Every structure is written in C-alpha cells, then in structure tokens.
Amino acid sequence: MKKTKSIRLFLGLVLTIILNVACFPIGVLAENQAEQGTLIPIIVFSSDPVYNGNPQVLAVVNPAVDGPDLNPERIEITYKGIQANGETYPLSTIPPSAAGTYMVFVGYRGDDAYQSIDDKKEIKIKPIELKTTEFFTEKPITKIYDGNTSAPENALKGLGNTGVVDADINEVTFNYKSASFLFKDVKPVNSNLIILKDMTVSGDKGKNYIIVDEKKEIKPLASIDISLVASILPKPVQVLITGQDKVYDGTPNLYDYQLSVTKTDLIQGEELGAFGSEKFYPYYGDINVQQKAVGSYYVWATGGFYLYGINGTNADNYTINNQTVISKKKYDITPASVTVIPASVSKIQGEADPALTYTVWQDDAGDGFNKGLYADDVMFGSLEREAGEAVGSYDIFLGSLNNANYRIVLVDGTDKFEIIKKEDAVAVYGGNDYSNGENGATEKETESPVPYMGIALLLLLLIAGAVFFGKNRLTKMD
The missing domain is CATH 1.20.5 (Single alpha-helices involved in coiled-coils or other helix-helix interfaces)
Known part of the structure; x- marks a missing residue:
C-alpha cells in the first residue's frame, strides 16, 4: 500500500x-499578445519599377491611417532574386539596382500600438526602353562620295542613345551587323539615311536596357534595325586649265582655253567635264596680279566655272577642290606688230630741227589697220633723221622710238625731212607737233606761215612811190 x-x-x-x-x-x-496593439501596419509594394541606375526600395511599411508612427527598428525588408544578366542576387537587406526579378520579404514586429505583420511579393525591375528615334552619334554621319552605299567604320563614332543613364554611358555598347546608306548619291530625291541592321546592346550594364521601336505594336527585345539621318559629301576633284600663247592686246585676258578634270580623282567608270560660265575670266600672271605686258606667265582663273557629267555621271557627286585653277605650264604674250609712218617735215636752213611726228597703225588680224596703240599705251623715245644741214632731202629712221609690247616697223621714211635754202624760201615751214603718245602720235597738216616780210616790203614801196610822185607834182605846180 x-x-x-x-x-x-x-x-x-x-x-x-x-x-x-x-x-x-x-x-x-x-x-506578448497582451503587449501588442490592435492597429495593423500597411505594406506597399512598388509597381512596375524601371531601372534607373540606383538601388530601388521595392516596398515600404506605412502606419495605419491616423495611427502613430511606426518604429523603424521593427521594420524588416529583405530581397533575393535573379538579375537580368543571369546572376543570382542573394538574400540581402540592400535594395537591388539592376534590372531583374526579385522576391521581396516585408515584416513588422508588433509593438504597443501595432500588430506584427508579414508579407512577400515577386517584383520585376524592368530594363529601360531605348527608342530608335533617340540614337545619336558624336558627329554628323557623313562620308565622301565613293559610288556605293557602304558605310565606313569611322562614320558612326560615338554611337549612343539619350535613354542611357549618365553613369552607364561607358558601360553600355551598341552593336550592329552592318551599316549602309539608303542612297549612294550626294543629292538623292529623298533625305538620305544610314541603316544599322540587327542593333543589340551589350556591356557590363547592357542587360539593363532594351531597344524598342515605338512605331510598332510589337516591340522586339533582342535586336532591331534602326535608321539615322546621314549625308554623303561630294568628292573633291582638281580642275586644270590649258591656255595658249597670244599676241599682246593691252589686256591680261586669256580668250582661248580648255578646262579638264583630273581623271584619277574620279570614281572608276565615271567621267566629268568642266565649263566656264559668262563670269569666267582666266588671265595671265600670278595668283594675285594680272599681267598684260609681254612675257611668260602661268594662266589663272578664280571661280566662274562648273562641272558637268558625261555619259550619265552625276556631277552633283563631285565638287571642285579649289575654286582657283592654274595651268601646269607658262604661256607667252608676244609683241604686237605696229607700223609707224613719219610725217613730212621741213625747215629753213640754219634753224633748229622741228619735232619728227608720225602716225601709228596697228595690224588688225590681216584685215587692215587700226589707228593708234592699245588702250592707254604710248611710244617712248623719238624718231631720228639722216644727219646733215645742207639744203636737200633726208631720210627719217626709227631712232629710239620704242615700246616693249610692240614690234615696230617704220615705213615711208625716205626723203621725209627737207632743208630749204633761206633766200629761196617764200614761206617758212614749221615742223609738225608731236602728240602725247595716246593711241600713238598723230600726224598734223603743215600750214604756210603768213608772209609778213613780203607785205612789209610792199607797203614800203607804196609809201616811197607816193612820196616820190607827190614831190614831182608839187614842183610842177610851182
């Protein structure tokens, strides 16, 4: 028991x-339940967040309406998931920044006012959508005309998109399979574009972006063709001028010439010509100085000429690389031929020689002669006569008469200067005046001087006769 x-x-x-x-x-x-309050905190998850380059808090715990503030130390938010680049994002209290899919765990440990609460939700941080219309390059897309639509590698330097955040610019790369111009000509009917085939995004931050075509309902996420404004610049070519020798005409102008385009500057199979317009004035001389005098000069021209296509070549695809053209060799300006005809000149024996005047005639292309020299040209020096002071006729010679721009021929100078015996002279013949040389010296007709001595003698004879006859008459009257 x-x-x-x-x-x-x-x-x-x-x-x-x-x-x-x-x-x-x-x-x-x-x-513990007796210690917790009756209010329930409000959990709010982010909706459709988009990558922005910064960590993103994907959930918040808010106090109840009209309730007291929550104790931050009792709020617990953790994340884990898979980033867009395929890497695992381990459980962490640090908010994620990369695009990807994340499980967000949110909790609040209750206090005197609020109950404990827990929740979770899967949230995706979406990549930034890069619009095809927002692509750009550091410099305008151009190339020199080359006869095809291919795009050189350096034409797309600094390819980027305005949608990329500043912090990612150096960590995002755009790739494309090929690039080509829409048109090959410099001035197509419609604006030219460059087409980038199968554009993709790569780089350390590349998975945070996708390219979309906002003009289409279906937005591809892998690759897409994009177009950018582009232009083709005309290909520079050298224009050459071929001149010729000319006879001096008082101007620096070249009247007979040929223009040509350097063939090695052209795309194979294309052909161009050059033509001078009404304002094309080639000249002899230097680049800044026109020369009209006799000599040897290069031929120059500035502006006033243009290109034209031959056999279907589009001249708009080319440009003249220098609006000043120069010949490859020098051309001569040779003297013009003129004829000098001296005037007939006379003097009384013992007097000084009068000026030896003359008339100048210039050749007129074999059709005759024109009086005078070109423009404001003058002759230098003077004619000379045959030596002697005896009464008689003398020849006139060219003497020192000259102008370097003319080849001077003296004609009809025989017996053109006469010395007259003083006592045999009824009149005194003066020499002709020498002109100032404009358009050559001009011949002046000789005029007989007034016979003052003869008139005086005649008057003396009349007076003497009157006196003589007057005395005889008075004597008879006496």
Missing part, C-alpha cells in the same frame, strides 16, 4: 511538470 501511494505521488509530480512546461509558451504568447 505504501509503495503504491509513492508511485502515485511521483506520477502526479511528473504530470504537473509536463503541464507547466507545455503551458509556459502559451502564457508567454498570451503575455
């Missing part, structure tokens, strides 16, 4: 301990 009673007491003690242990958590929990 006594043994049975002891067993019962032991079992009762064990049962009491078990019940106390089992009920302790319930008591603690009840105690």
